[in-house]
Amino acid sequence: MPPRRKGGKGRRAARPGAGRISIDELPDEVLHHVLSFLPAQEAVRTCVLARRWRHLWRSATGLRISCGPENEAAVNVKKLRDFVDHLFLLRGGSPLDTCQFNLLDINEDDDDTRRIHLWIRHVLMCRVRVLSLNMTWYSECWTKCFSLDGLPLVSQHLKRLELSSLYLDDSFLDFSSCPALEVIEIKECEIPDLDRILSRSLKSLSITGCCEFSEFHRFHVYAPNLVSLWLEVFIGRVPILDRMPSLVEAVVRIGRPDDFCHLADSGNCEDEHCPGCYGADGDTGCVLLQGLSEAQSLVLISDTKMFIFRRDLKCCPIFSNLKTLLLNEYWCVPDDFSALTCILEHSPVLEKLTLQLFCEGPKSNVHMKGSPDPKERSNAISEHLKVVEVKCEVVDDRVINILKFLNKLAIYSYKFQF
Template sequence: MPPGRRGKRAKKAPMERAGSSIDALPDGVLQHILGFLPARDAVRTCVLAQRWRDLWMFATGLRIICNDGDNMEDLREFVDHLLLTRGIAPLETGELRFDGISDVFSDSDRLRVNLWFRHAIRCQVRVLRLLFVHHKEQFDLHDLHLVSRHLMEVELAGVEVKESFLNLSDCPALEQLVVDHCDLSHVKKILSKSLKRLSITACDFSESFRTHIHTPSLVSLLLDDYWFNTPVLESMPSLVDASIRIVDKNVDSCGNCDSGDCNNCHGIIHGNHNCILLEGLSKAKNLALIAESKTFIFKMDLKWCPTFSKLKTLLLSDYWCVALDLDAITCILKNSPLLEKLTFELFSKGSDHKMKMKGSYVPVQETVAISEHLKIVEVKCDVVDGKVYKVLKLLSTFNIRLVYMSSPLIA
């Protein structure tokens, strides 16, 4: 065979092999791949070849994505036809995402989106997302009483939950709930016996009562940058990682006092010795308590400081220690028998010059008994000012000595 002809065949063979390998993929694999595409793109694959004509109907993912500027009338027609055509074929992932278009939603549109959300449940979806991003108003989500033995993860963003009782107990496989920029002011209780991971960020709670969170199987908790009344955390015996961050000054702040003893402190029952936050967090192994404003809820909880029987790492910010006359440090150190690492973050807002001091605890007979396992103590700050000096002085009473590390601090 002439060299030129052999060369042409050598270049063509890889393309033939590539085509053969794609054709060899089973339908299930192709349907899984299509599930990662936006629904419109997945439907467009029907023109590729005869084999692709119906594959999109059984894609394992259904992603309805509408961006600002998209035609809502076209979207309604497309999604209604899409759901009617595919029926209730099983779904792994269902996502409804609307970016910046809530101001053009009519009442019928809201009802339709609620029905689309329900349809995904009928398709035995495992991961379900309803996301409204960059909206002026939150979307009204009606009847969030979900019933599914398949649902494992739920994510909500930009949604107003109308129910007073967010009961997820009829979803026995549900393990993860993510709630971001949502209105939970109507919700009096969040209940799930199966939930393992809960994240609530930038949400509104009620101004007139406290939401109770009953999730006894929870392993991971993030409660970050919320507004108004701090929720009551009920028993979480399996908790491993927890982070609480309070940013807004309106959280649990009546403006008249910082003790929580006045009648304006909604949801507080006088004589009730139960903590709002700390009792539910008492079984955590890793705990971060971060606050950027002074709220009376801290002092109230510390009056009944529980024993942190499993706590190994603890991070405290400015208002959890200095702003509380150091009560938090003393209380938690005495009640954390297994603590191994303690970190303080005492930064000023806007400061980019940071330093770190590092030390350890050496038990001696004369000092107040704290965890003999405490090996690492860190103080991160801008400069050693009055508030930092108070912390260092208190730590010295526990026989904790610190030395300066390199500056600026490298995270």
């Protein structure tokens, strides 16, 4: 008689993979979302997997359309034309959550340009919520920004817009016909002819990288409901920030743009031919600080040769909501510390001050943390100020002078970290 198998009579061995859920058991809505993470060409190829997959790609919630350089040669969009045209034709008006165009080093061809513009308008008609555009012309020597058409964006559904390596003008950046738009990210773009960025719905604005601003005039940022701002200016004139009563946090970094003068620290050298002080059209009043005055958290970093912040301090607003402030060495020169004193006197509810001194980036070798003496607190600082941090690469004479100034404000009792 053969030996009896363990497990009892009639019990069968479990099938390999039993208890696991196959991807085919997922609902269509989940598979549509999964397909949105694939490049468009790969998403379409899933049609050969099984009968059920034959048409799933048509309703994918996202599209990733890209082409890039091969062997350092220009990419011809014509190779992509038939695929994308048929893709949009077969998708029809299926709604999109996200769409990404990543077209790098493409030929500068009028037909290709018109086709790309049509693609962008088509995805807007598909009620896309997040649109990302990163496109460059082919050049043997440098990257050349792709020029968008002069038509404004019109969408009732667009919530997030990411723009990279593009040439932008007033028409495209007039978002008055995009009432749901909340987030804009602009990176490495050319905007020399821009007069304004206009949006009442915008809550987050980021302009970073080496964007090229105009050297002859300042454009206006009009976004009264903005909550978060990140602004970097390294080429051209610093833009004018209009009032932002809802602003919570802002980071402003000024590199080596056209707002500098070898003769005056505050942009008033009295030489009417000076391009730095008098070279911008319609340049009157406060440029940055008035628009930032209602923020709760500020990071203000500038090259020491720039004058725009010091000029603004002549009509310095009250930072009535400001609780955390980070400054670099720009605010501590010249040695009279007038710029630092002014902004501290105009920050009545400040709780934390960080001085990031002579550092290449946010990291530092030396970290000192001090606090004001409540019995000897200076009237020049907020009664709410609890923490003062000083970060630097090395404690040299420049840093020691700043510590001496803080000591006059009764800020000491430092704890060191290395």
